[in-house]
Amino acid sequence: MVLHAPETGHSTLLPSAEPVQLIDEHGAVTPHADYDLPSEAELLAAYRALVLGRRFDRQATTMVKQGRLAVYPSSNGQEASQVGAVLATRNDDWLFPTYRDCVALVTRGVDPVGVLTLLRGDWHSGYDPYEQHVAPQCTPLATQSLHGVGLAHAARLKGEDTVALVFIGDGATSEGDFHEALNFAAVFKAPVVFFVQNNGFAISVPLDKQSVAPSLAHKAIGYGIPGKRVDGNDVAAVISVVSAAVERARAGEGPTLIEAHTYRIDAHTNADDATRYRDAHDVEAWRGKDPVSRIDAYLRGTGALTEELAAGYAAEAEAVAEDLRRRLGADPVTDPRELFHHVYADRERLADQARLLDEELALEEGAGQ
Amino acid sequence: MAAPTMNRPDSDMPDFEPKVQTITLAKGINMGLRAAMEADKKVLVMGEDVGKLGGVFRITDGLQKDFGEERVLDTPLAESGIIGTAVGLAMRGFRPVCEIQFDGFIFPGFDQIVSQVAKLHNRSKGSIKLPIVIRVPYGGGIGAVEHHSESPEAYFAHTAGLKVVSCSNPVDAYWMIQQAIWSDDPVLFFEPKRRYYEKAQFDPAVSPDPLWSSRQLTSGKDVTVVGYGPTVRIALDGAAAAAEEGKELEVFDLRTLSPLDLGPVYESVRKTGRLVTISEAPSNCSISSEVAARVQRECFYSLQAPVLQVNGFDTPYPMSKAEEEYLPDLDKLLHAVDRSLGY
Numbered sequence A: 001m002v003l004h005a006p007e008t009g010h011s012t013l014l015p016s017a018e019p020v021q022l023i024d025e026h027g028a029v030t031p032h033a034d035y036d037l038p039s040e041a042e043l044l045a046a047y048r049a050l051v052l053g054r055r056f057d058r059q060a061t062t063m064v065k066q067g068r069l070a071v072y073p074s075s076n077g078q079e080a081s082q083v084g085a086v087l088a089t090r091n092d093d094w095l096f097p098t099y100r101d102c103v104a105l106v107t108r109g110v111d112p113v114g115v116l117t118l119l120r121g122d123w124h125s126g127y128d129p130y131e132q133h134v135a136p137q138c139t140p141l142a143t144q145s146l147h148g149v150g151l152a153h154a155a156r157l158k159g160e161d162t163v164a165l166v167f168i169g170d171g172a173t174s175e176g177d178f179h180e181a182l183n184f185a186a187v188f189k190a191p192v193v194f195f196v197q198n199n200g201f202a203i204s205v206p207l208d209k210q211s212v213a214p215s216l217a218h219k220a221i222g223y224g225i226p227g228k229r230v231d232g233n234d235v236a237a238v239i240s241v242v243s244a245a246v247e248r249a250r251a252g253e254g255p256t257l258i259e260a261h262t263y264r265i266d267a268h269t270n271a272d273d274a275t276r277y278r279d280a281h282d283v284e285a286w287r288g289k290d291p292v293s294r295i296d297a298y299l300r301g302t303g304a305l306t307e308e309l310a311a312g313y314a315a316e317a318e319a320v321a322e323d324l325r326r327r328l329g330a331d332p333v334t335d336p337r338e339l340f341h342h343v344y345a346d347r348e349r350l351a352d353q354a355r356l357l358d359e360e361l362a363l364e365e366g367a368g369q
Numbered sequence B: 001m002a003a004p005t006m007n008r009p010d011s012d013m014p015d016f017e018p019k020v021q022t023i024t025l026a027k028g029i030n031m032g033l034r035a036a037m038e039a040d041k042k043v044l045v046m047g048e049d050v051g052k053l054g055g056v057f058r059i060t061d062g063l064q065k066d067f068g069e070e071r072v073l074d075t076p077l078a079e080s081g082i083i084g085t086a087v088g089l090a091m092r093g094f095r096p097v098c099e100i101q102f103d104g105f106i107f108p109g110f111d112q113i114v115s116q117v118a119k120l121h122n123r124s125k126g127s128i129k130l131p132i133v134i135r136v137p138y139g140g141g142i143g144a145v146e147h148h149s150e151s152p153e154a155y156f157a158h159t160a161g162l163k164v165v166s167c168s169n170p171v172d173a174y175w176m177i178q179q180a181i182w183s184d185d186p187v188l189f190f191e192p193k194r195r196y197y198e199k200a201q202f203d204p205a206v207s208p209d210p211l212w213s214s215r216q217l218t219s220g221k222d223v224t225v226v227g228y229g230p231t232v233r234i235a236l237d238g239a240a241a242a243a244e245e246g247k248e249l250e251v252f253d254l255r256t257l258s259p260l261d262l263g264p265v266y267e268s269v270r271k272t273g274r275l276v277t278i279s280e281a282p283s284n285c286s287i288s289s290e291v292a293a294r295v296q297r298e299c300f301y302s303l304q305a306p307v308l309q310v311n312g313f314d315t316p317y318p319m320s321k322a323e324e325e326y327l328p329d330l331d332k333l334l335h336a337v338d339r340s341l342g343y
Helices: A040-065 A079-087 A102-108 A143-157 A176-188 A216-223 A235-250 A280-285 A290-304 A308-328 A338-339 A349-367 B024-041 B063-067 B079-091 B106-117 B153-158 B170-182 B229-246 B263-272 B287-298 B320-326 B330-342
Strands: A095-096 A164-169 A193-197 A226-229 A255-263 B019-026 B043-047 B072-074 B096-098 B133-138 B161-164 B188-190 B199-202 B222-225 B249-253 B256-258 B275-282 B308-314
Touching: A040 A079, A040 A102, A040 A235, A040 A290, A040 A308, A079 A102, A079 A164, A079 A193, A079 A235, A079 A290, A095 A102, A095 A143, A102 A193, A102 A216, A102 B263, A102 B275, A143 A164, A143 B079, A143 B106, A164 B096, A176 A216, A176 A280, A176 B079, A176 B106, A176 B263, A193 B106, A216 A226, A216 A235, A216 A255, A226 A235, A235 A255, A338 A349, A338 B188, B019 B024, B019 B170, B024 B229, B024 B287, B043 B079, B043 B222, B063 B072, B072 B308, B079 B096, B079 B106, B096 B170, B106 B153, B133 B170, B133 B229, B153 B161, B153 B188, B153 B256, B170 B188, B170 B199, B170 B229, B188 B229, B199 B256, B222 B330, B229 B249, B249 B263, B263 B275, B263 B287, B275 B287, B275 B330, B287 B308, B308 B330
Parallel strands: A095 A164, A164 A193, A193 A255, A226 A255, B043 B072, B043 B096, B096 B133, B133 B188, B161 B188, B222 B249, B222 B275, B275 B308
Antiparallel strands: B019 B199, B161 B256
């Protein structure tokens, strides 16, 4: 399609016809004119994060079946998108994740049990957002994208060079907040990167019923910001494309919208049945584009990934899984009095009702004796 | 002296010291915003038309000129965007004051307010504080078109994590907006737009009442009357009119709608045995209903008559030609007082 682009240079905002890819599904390098392959050290670090992330994801999937989590939206198949995007940021850059970005949070260094706390059914996010610079995982769609814009704008006002990375799914690009966030970010020239993981489905609804735009990245041009497309199963490409956008934001040149093309191999959550709405052949085809095996093949090909290193990472991943089994396997100790603790910064606001609950609990304890 | 009883952060900026003068309610809010911005560089004003224009009601008049475009921010026209962006700013230590242009336009921002602003403190186990003030010109009586005269305060009072206040006079306007800004909890600040240009004498040396308190305005033995925001003026007029007939009304201005401060109202009703509430909002599930429920619970053996409510109807706010029939007024209030005394 041709968009008329007069002297304003808006043609440079248009996404590429094909998603950027640097390593293909067989592990072969596919050179790109605009993006360099990350260094071998970066790719080894990415490989390690992918192995850990995948093991974490498998363990969480197992534990939801055992009733240890209330629900788990798997990242299976999307690990390269999440790992690559996080590795493109500095640790003082902020992440604004959704419920499906658990692997991103583990990669940033959030305690895996903290990552799963909301999904365990608890009332709080499980980690202090200020420690790892990660906002609480957001369940309503796209609402966090505006928070990312505000925080990025705050950083500019404070003279800091931190960037906000907002995670969104393909379905969430239909939400009003997504569009308001793109527009606010563009007008404020806020240092924020919007990272859309297009995994093909919003629960059961496929992308073609969500949008008829040429690509989700094309939505950027309406707001006057660049749109980029990247192979979301190629961790090397994700690192390169997101890094360029993050550094552009850091340099004060404004926001970027990135669409990562990936696929949700598992159902929406454990409570979903994906066989009702999609073809098993499609899933098999995407398994062939697996994000871990291609970087595995590439790094073994260059000799960077030795058997010894791979075994070390696998052992590390097993330790993460074992730790999760141990700490999530125990029944959580909950105190219903916590209901009242953080509703208001002003604790006195609900003191009367807190006393009512105390009395009720005292009666129950009395009856139990 | 400025703000003697307020919990104000340390500041390297000089205190804003207004003089003894006659001010309107609109000017009171403007001066209060100015004082807060002088006191703390983290206070930002943001919204539609709040910059050069000074807002459609001129509440932010002159602020952008004096504090710059970074602190008085004309935003794109999107309420969810304004509130959601304020969340991110507050997460990094700012104290944003968001202007919603009219009551009926707050609803595009409703999700951000009730699902995010109200809950993030709790969801982060107290780590994130959101000292956001959302200013809302509200209520009718100005002959406006649809969506410009509504009273949506009950939606927000119903939501855990939010605080809701409404000023009724110029002096409270000056102090309450500052107290709301220094609150570490998010505050919905409802401004009675038809009272914007009512005047009062302002003396900065007189200390303000705490924000989370109601206030007794008249003393009387016969009927307790509770109003807030735009209806406080009607309640005071009612007390004067009733006095001519030898009836004494004890009038209260609620000021804070969530939390409610009803202790003094209970004391009053235990004395008078009668309560009439007055509010522009529809009565169903309203602030008035909550006041009535609590008073019957706390003052059951003192009540000589059922609690009566003078409210708007449970209809959409009418076109301006019919608003006089809709709005509570002096006649409706005095009629309710007579009914209460007739039991």
